[in-house]
Amino acid sequence: MILVTSIINIAFRAIKANFMRSFLATLGIIIGVGAVVTMVAIGSGAREKISSQISSLGSNLIVVLPGATTQGGIRIGAGQQTLTMLDAEAIQKECTNIVAVAPAIFGTAQVVFGNQNWSTAIYGTTSEMLVVREWELVSGRFLSEQDIKNGTKVAVIGQTVSEKLFGELDPIGKIIRIKKIPFEVVGLLDKKGQSLTGHDQDDIIYIPISTAQRNLFGHILPGRVRVIYAKAESLESLPEAVEQIKALLRQRHRIQPGQEDDFTVMDLTQMLKTAEEAAKTLSILLGTIASVSLVVGGIGIMNIMLVSVTERTREIGIRMAVGAKPKDIRLQFLIESTFLTMVGGTLGLAVGVLASFIISSVMDWPVKISIFSAFLAFGFSGVVGVFFGFYPAYKASTLNPIDALRYE
Amino acid sequence: MKLIKLEKVVKIYKFGENEVKALDSITVEIDRGEFVCVMGPSGSGKSTFMNIVGCLDTPTSGKYYLEGIDVSTMNAEELAEIRNKKIGFIFQQFNLLPRAKAWENVELPLIYAGINSKERKNKALEMLNKVGLLERAEYFPRQLSGGEQQRVAIARALVNNPSILLADEPTGNLDSKSSIEIMQIFKKLNEEEGLTTIVVTHEPDIAAFGKRQIRFLDGKIISDTG
Structure with a gap:
């Protein structure tokens, strides 16, 4: 039995002897693996971004807005005040697939603390909002049932608002003025980042819906709301929950069959899941395209191995004359080609990681390098080495030793 | 039991339509310790004849027994093993690997015999000595x-302790002084170690080193002093 280490040694020496040629052949694999790693990283990054947006939105979220949609999907009659607190309560009570509901009215107002002031979104809502949006508190508490009932002047603020008004100070217990009315800050929300449309979700203040209606947004009729957020039990029950809400609201608003809805139910999570699927498809597509370059790289290796076999015909003849079996010769060339592609795979991985970081920083695109794609690219390059190395190795092993020895 | 026994060995080469009978029913025996010039x-x-005796090729028909074993029907893998263990080749062109050092060339048969690297180097150096x-x-x-290259080739041929040394025109690329040196090495190996040696040559003074001369013409043996 011939020692494999000896054969590895032989193969390694042959590569060293033709370093430049070996390197150029490997370059194809380097580019191929680099492309796969980079493309998959870009695709994964896109998925990651969408996933984080889903979780920042609150999963299984349904948004109900007043006014109908046209067929093109554009909301019209947004100013109509067709949704009520009672609608929200009815959804909570009657829709079995809904676990939490939070109605809200909102507007923009100037907020003042000390000599700082900031214009931000004011949402009047109920205590359920925290659950529906799956939002965490950094400190303090959220709006309580008591606050809603009594219309207390308390506020829970987002990170951006806290930063703009308080800077380094602890906002809890401080008094801020919203449209000159004093509110006590009772809670600070955790950071959520940008929404899907790119607006800052942390630039927000939550106050009790009763207080907001009475003191801030008097133009909104009492009991009317501008949006209802609802949380479905699960992603699977989302479409059914949407239908339940639609049916319930049509009934409550006495909309005749054939008549248009006077509200819009949007199911954002589902939309995002679709976007995530699209990103996944993109990822696979990019990976596939990149794989083509890996295959081209493999053909480059095969080409160089064939040249190498022809060039070393005499060497093969000598080895055979002194007792190398066809399988020893085959192994020698297979190890050579696999070694080339594995080195290419390793360098390609490095190139891919580097390229990903450059794309990430220059183009501001989120990239995610998965261990899996790294192993995949590496393993695949090994397979390419064996696959494209096999034919040249086979050809070498079937040479007739007499002819090979005579070859000039 | 004879070391080499050929029975009615025929070798036919086909070139498209044409057939060439390179060996025409050769029957010959060579004993251990003989020094034969072909x-x-x-x-x-x-x-x-040399290719078949050296197990580089198999006969079209007829039998070839090497140490009593029928090698005429062996496949490529089996023949390689016979070449590795029983045969030491020396060529006109030396056939050394140009990128390997002298000792690395000598250790080559041992690689395919599965010997570890330390033992290989020791044996290679011993043979070079x-x-x-x-x-x-x-x-x-x-x-x-x-002359030195051919001596490296001889060391390589001897390193795995073969039964037969086969030299195909070993002096064809050498000046007369080196030729005689090489032939004296063969003679010494034959006389002192009893190594069976077969040398192919067309030079009569080289052939004179052998104890037995076999002459070929048109695929047949026309004379055999043995």
């Missing part, structure tokens, strides 16, 4: 003279 003009079949080239062990073939 002579004949080019195309007489002496090289084909035997042919008087120990101090050239780290030289590459291109740094050696023709």
